[in-house]
Amino acid sequence: MKATLVVGVAILALLLPxxxxxxxxxxxxxxxxxxxxxxxGWYTADVTVSFILPAGSSNPIGCSNQVVSSDTPGxxxxxxxxxxxxQCCRLxxxxxxxxxxxxxxxxxxxxxxxxxxxxxxxxxxxxxGTASVSGIASCTxxxxxxxxxxxxxxxxxxxSGAGLVSAPRDFALQYDATPPTVTAAPxxxxxxxxxxxxPVGIAFQATxxxxxxxxxxxxxxxxxxxSNAAAVSGSCKDKAGNSASxxxxxxxDSTPPKIDGLAAxxxxxxxGLTWKASADxxxxxxxxxxxxxxxxxxxxxxxxxxxxxxKVRSGxxxxxxxxxxxxxxxxxxxxxxxxxxxxxxxxAMRARVRGSVTLRWKAVRGASYYNVQLWLAxxxxxxxxxxxxxxxxxxxxxxxxxxxxxxxxxxxxLNRYGPLVGRSTFVVTR
Numbered sequence: 001m002k003a004t005l006v007v008g009v010a011i012l013a014l015l016l017p018x019x020x021x022x023x024x025x026x027x028x029x030x031x032x033x034x035x036x037x038x039x040x041g042w043y044t045a046d047v048t049v050s051f052i053l054p055a056g057s058s059n060p061i062g063c064s065n066q067v068v069s070s071d072t073p074g075x076x077x078x079x080x081x082x083x084x085x086x087q088c089c090r091l092x093x094x095x096x097x098x099x100x101x102x103x104x105x106x107x108x109x110x111x112x113x114x115x116x117x118x119x120x121x122x123x124x125x126x127x128x129g130t131a132s133v134s135g136i137a138s139c140t141x142x143x144x145x146x147x148x149x150x151x152x153x154x155x156x157x158x159x160s161g162a163g164l165v166s167a168p169r170d171f172a173l174q175y176d177a178t179p180p181t182v183t184a185a186p187x188x189x190x191x192x193x194x195x196x197x198x199p200v201g202i203a204f205q206a207t208x209x210x211x212x213x214x215x216x217x218x219x220x221x222x223x224x225x226x227s228n229a230a231a232v233s234g235s236c237k238d239k240a241g242n243s244a245s246x247x248x249x250x251x252x253d254s255t256p257p258k259i260d261g262l263a264a265x266x267x268x269x270x271x272g273l274t275w276k277a278s279a280d281x282x283x284x285x286x287x288x289x290x291x292x293x294x295x296x297x298x299x300x301x302x303x304x305x306x307x308x309x310x311k312v313r314s315g316x317x318x319x320x321x322x323x324x325x326x327x328x329x330x331x332x333x334x335x336x337x338x339x340x341x342x343x344x345x346x347x348a349m350r351a352r353v354r355g356s357v358t359l360r361w362k363a364v365r366g367a368s369y370y371n372v373q374l375w376l377a378x379x380x381x382x383x384x385x386x387x388x389x390x391x392x393x394x395x396x397x398x399x400x401x402x403x404x405x406x407x408x409x410x411x412x413x414l415n416r417y418g419p420l421v422g423r424s425t426f427v428v429t430r
Contacts, residue, residue: 025063025079025091026052042134042162043068043097049077054089057081068095071133098162102131104139104169107156115241118174118211119144129158129166137161148176148210179244180208182236186250187219192329195251199223202248206236214239226253253328257281262322262334268342271309275322275334283325291317314342315349315424344405344422351426356394359403361421363389367407371417375402385412396428 029038032045049066063079073096080090110124122145129136139158152175155168187201204216217234230252235245258278265272277284286299286307299307312318316339323333339348343362347353359372372391374382376399384391385408402425407418 024054024089025057025081027077027079027091027093028052029093029095038093038095040094041096043095044099044162044164045097047095047097049093049095051079051091051093053079053081054083057083057089058085066095068097071098071100072096073133096134096162098132098134098160098164100132100160101164102129102136102158102160102166104129104156104158104166107154107169107171109171109173113174116211116214116239118176118240120175120177120240120242121145122177123173125154125156125171127156127158127169131158131160131162131164134161137163144173144175146175146177148178150174150176150210174211174240176208176211176238176240176242178208178210179242180206180213180236180238182206182216182234182244182246184232184234184246184248186248190251193327195253195328196222197252197254197328197330200250200252202232202234204234204236204246206238206244208238208242211238211240211242213237222250222252224252224254226255227251251328253280253326253330256330256332257324257326259322259324259332259334262320262336264320264336264338266338266340268314268340269310269312271312271318271320271338271340273307273309273320273322273336275305277303277305277324280326281324282327285323285325287321287323289319289321291319312340313349314340314344315351316340317348342422342424344403344424347424347426349424349426352429353396353426354429355396356392357396357426357428359391359393359405361389361405364407364418364421366409367418368410369408369412370421371406371408373404375404376400398428398430400425400427 027038028035028050030048031043038049047068051063053060059082061080066077068075074094076092076094078090078092083089104127106128108126114120122143124143126141127139129139137159140156142154142156144154153170153172155170157168158166184202184204187203191197199221202220202222206213206216214237216236220232220234222230222232228251230250231247233245233247235243237243257280260276262275281303284304287295288298288309289295298309319337321333321335323331325331346360347357369385369387372384373380404423405421407421409416409418
């Protein structure tokens with residue numbers, strides 16, 4: 001209270017002539033239930049001005065209480081009195097009142113939307129307003145930086161010169177600063193063991209819960225080069241202009257393995273196969289087909305380069321196919337034919353002939369002649385002793401014949417024979 005009085009006295013000292021300052025007039029203002037020395041600032045409620053006269057004063061003029069109940073940029077009240085019979089003292093009090101709340105007339109963004117009506121990074125706003133008497137002292141300048149929303153808003157207020165704050169005014173906006181979630185994936189499962197061996201499409205998809213997905217990289221086709229970590233990248237964009245990328249990694253190999261130099265060595269009761277295989281061969285399959293028969297799988301397993309088929313019949317013709325498979329499912333194959341034969345060379349086992357035939361066999365070292373027997377229907381119909389490893393037979397009647405050959409050692413009259421050279425059959429047709 002003492003400080004207030006000092007200020008009031010100081011103000012009065014400025015208003016009064018020097019001769020009257022010691023015993024000058026003062027004034028109190030009551031507003032909103034609070035009484036204090038009248039000031040030069042703004043009042044926001046009805047104001048009652050009360051003049052306080054100095055002791056011994058008389059003849060007051062304009063010194064009754066004054067009430068200001070409407071807004072005004074300034075109304076002045078004057079009070080003067082006489083001291084010791086002369087009019088000496090006067091006090092002028094100016095009251096400014098503004099009890100009207102200001103109004104926000106506009107909230108304006110610092111820039112337009114970034115994409116498709118959406119903002120995708122922080123945006124600042126400025127506000128403008130009106131105040132009826134005291135004018136606008138300031139307005140808030142909000143910035144919006146989230147959260148993402150399709151119905152976001154910012155609020156701004158303005159303050160009048162009298163210190164009154166306006167009701168907030170909203171500005172609606174769409175805001176999405178978060179990129180979409182992008183996935184990249186092959187359009188179909190791997191061909192074999194996690195590997196792709198022919199062109200595969202890579203599709204790019206996205207989800208965006210706020211502004212929604214606008215576009216994605218079209219499906220890409222990967223067709224090489226071969227790699228155990230081939231990478232295909234793409235991106236998607238949401239409707240707010242945010243973008244993100246994703247990469248699909250896959251194992252790709254479209255190059256077949258190699259099978260070279262397949263060879264067959266035909267013996268009397270077996271066929272040996274050999275070949276060369278490239279290092280990427282993972283599985284080998286061997287299929288055998290006898291002429292006139294059905295294919296038979298002899299082997300299906302891990303990589304190998306040799307195989308012996310011991311389940312063959314002498315004289316039959318066989319076709320062997322060796323198939324190589326790599327981990328990616330690529331295949332390569334090679335084919336070879338073989339006819340196992342024993343010492344009896346012709347005709348082939350179970351061969352079909354007409355009327356005549358030439359029997360041939362492998363020569364036996366040390367043999368001076370051979371004994372040949374011919375059987376028909378379980379009966380021996382001929383025994384002969386040719387000097388060389390062949391014999392011509394003619395005028396044979398139809399039927400199934402069995403023939404045997406033994407080597408003769410030394411003079412024929414000694415009847416010394418070596419082990420059986422071989423046994424075979426043929427059929428004479430009509």
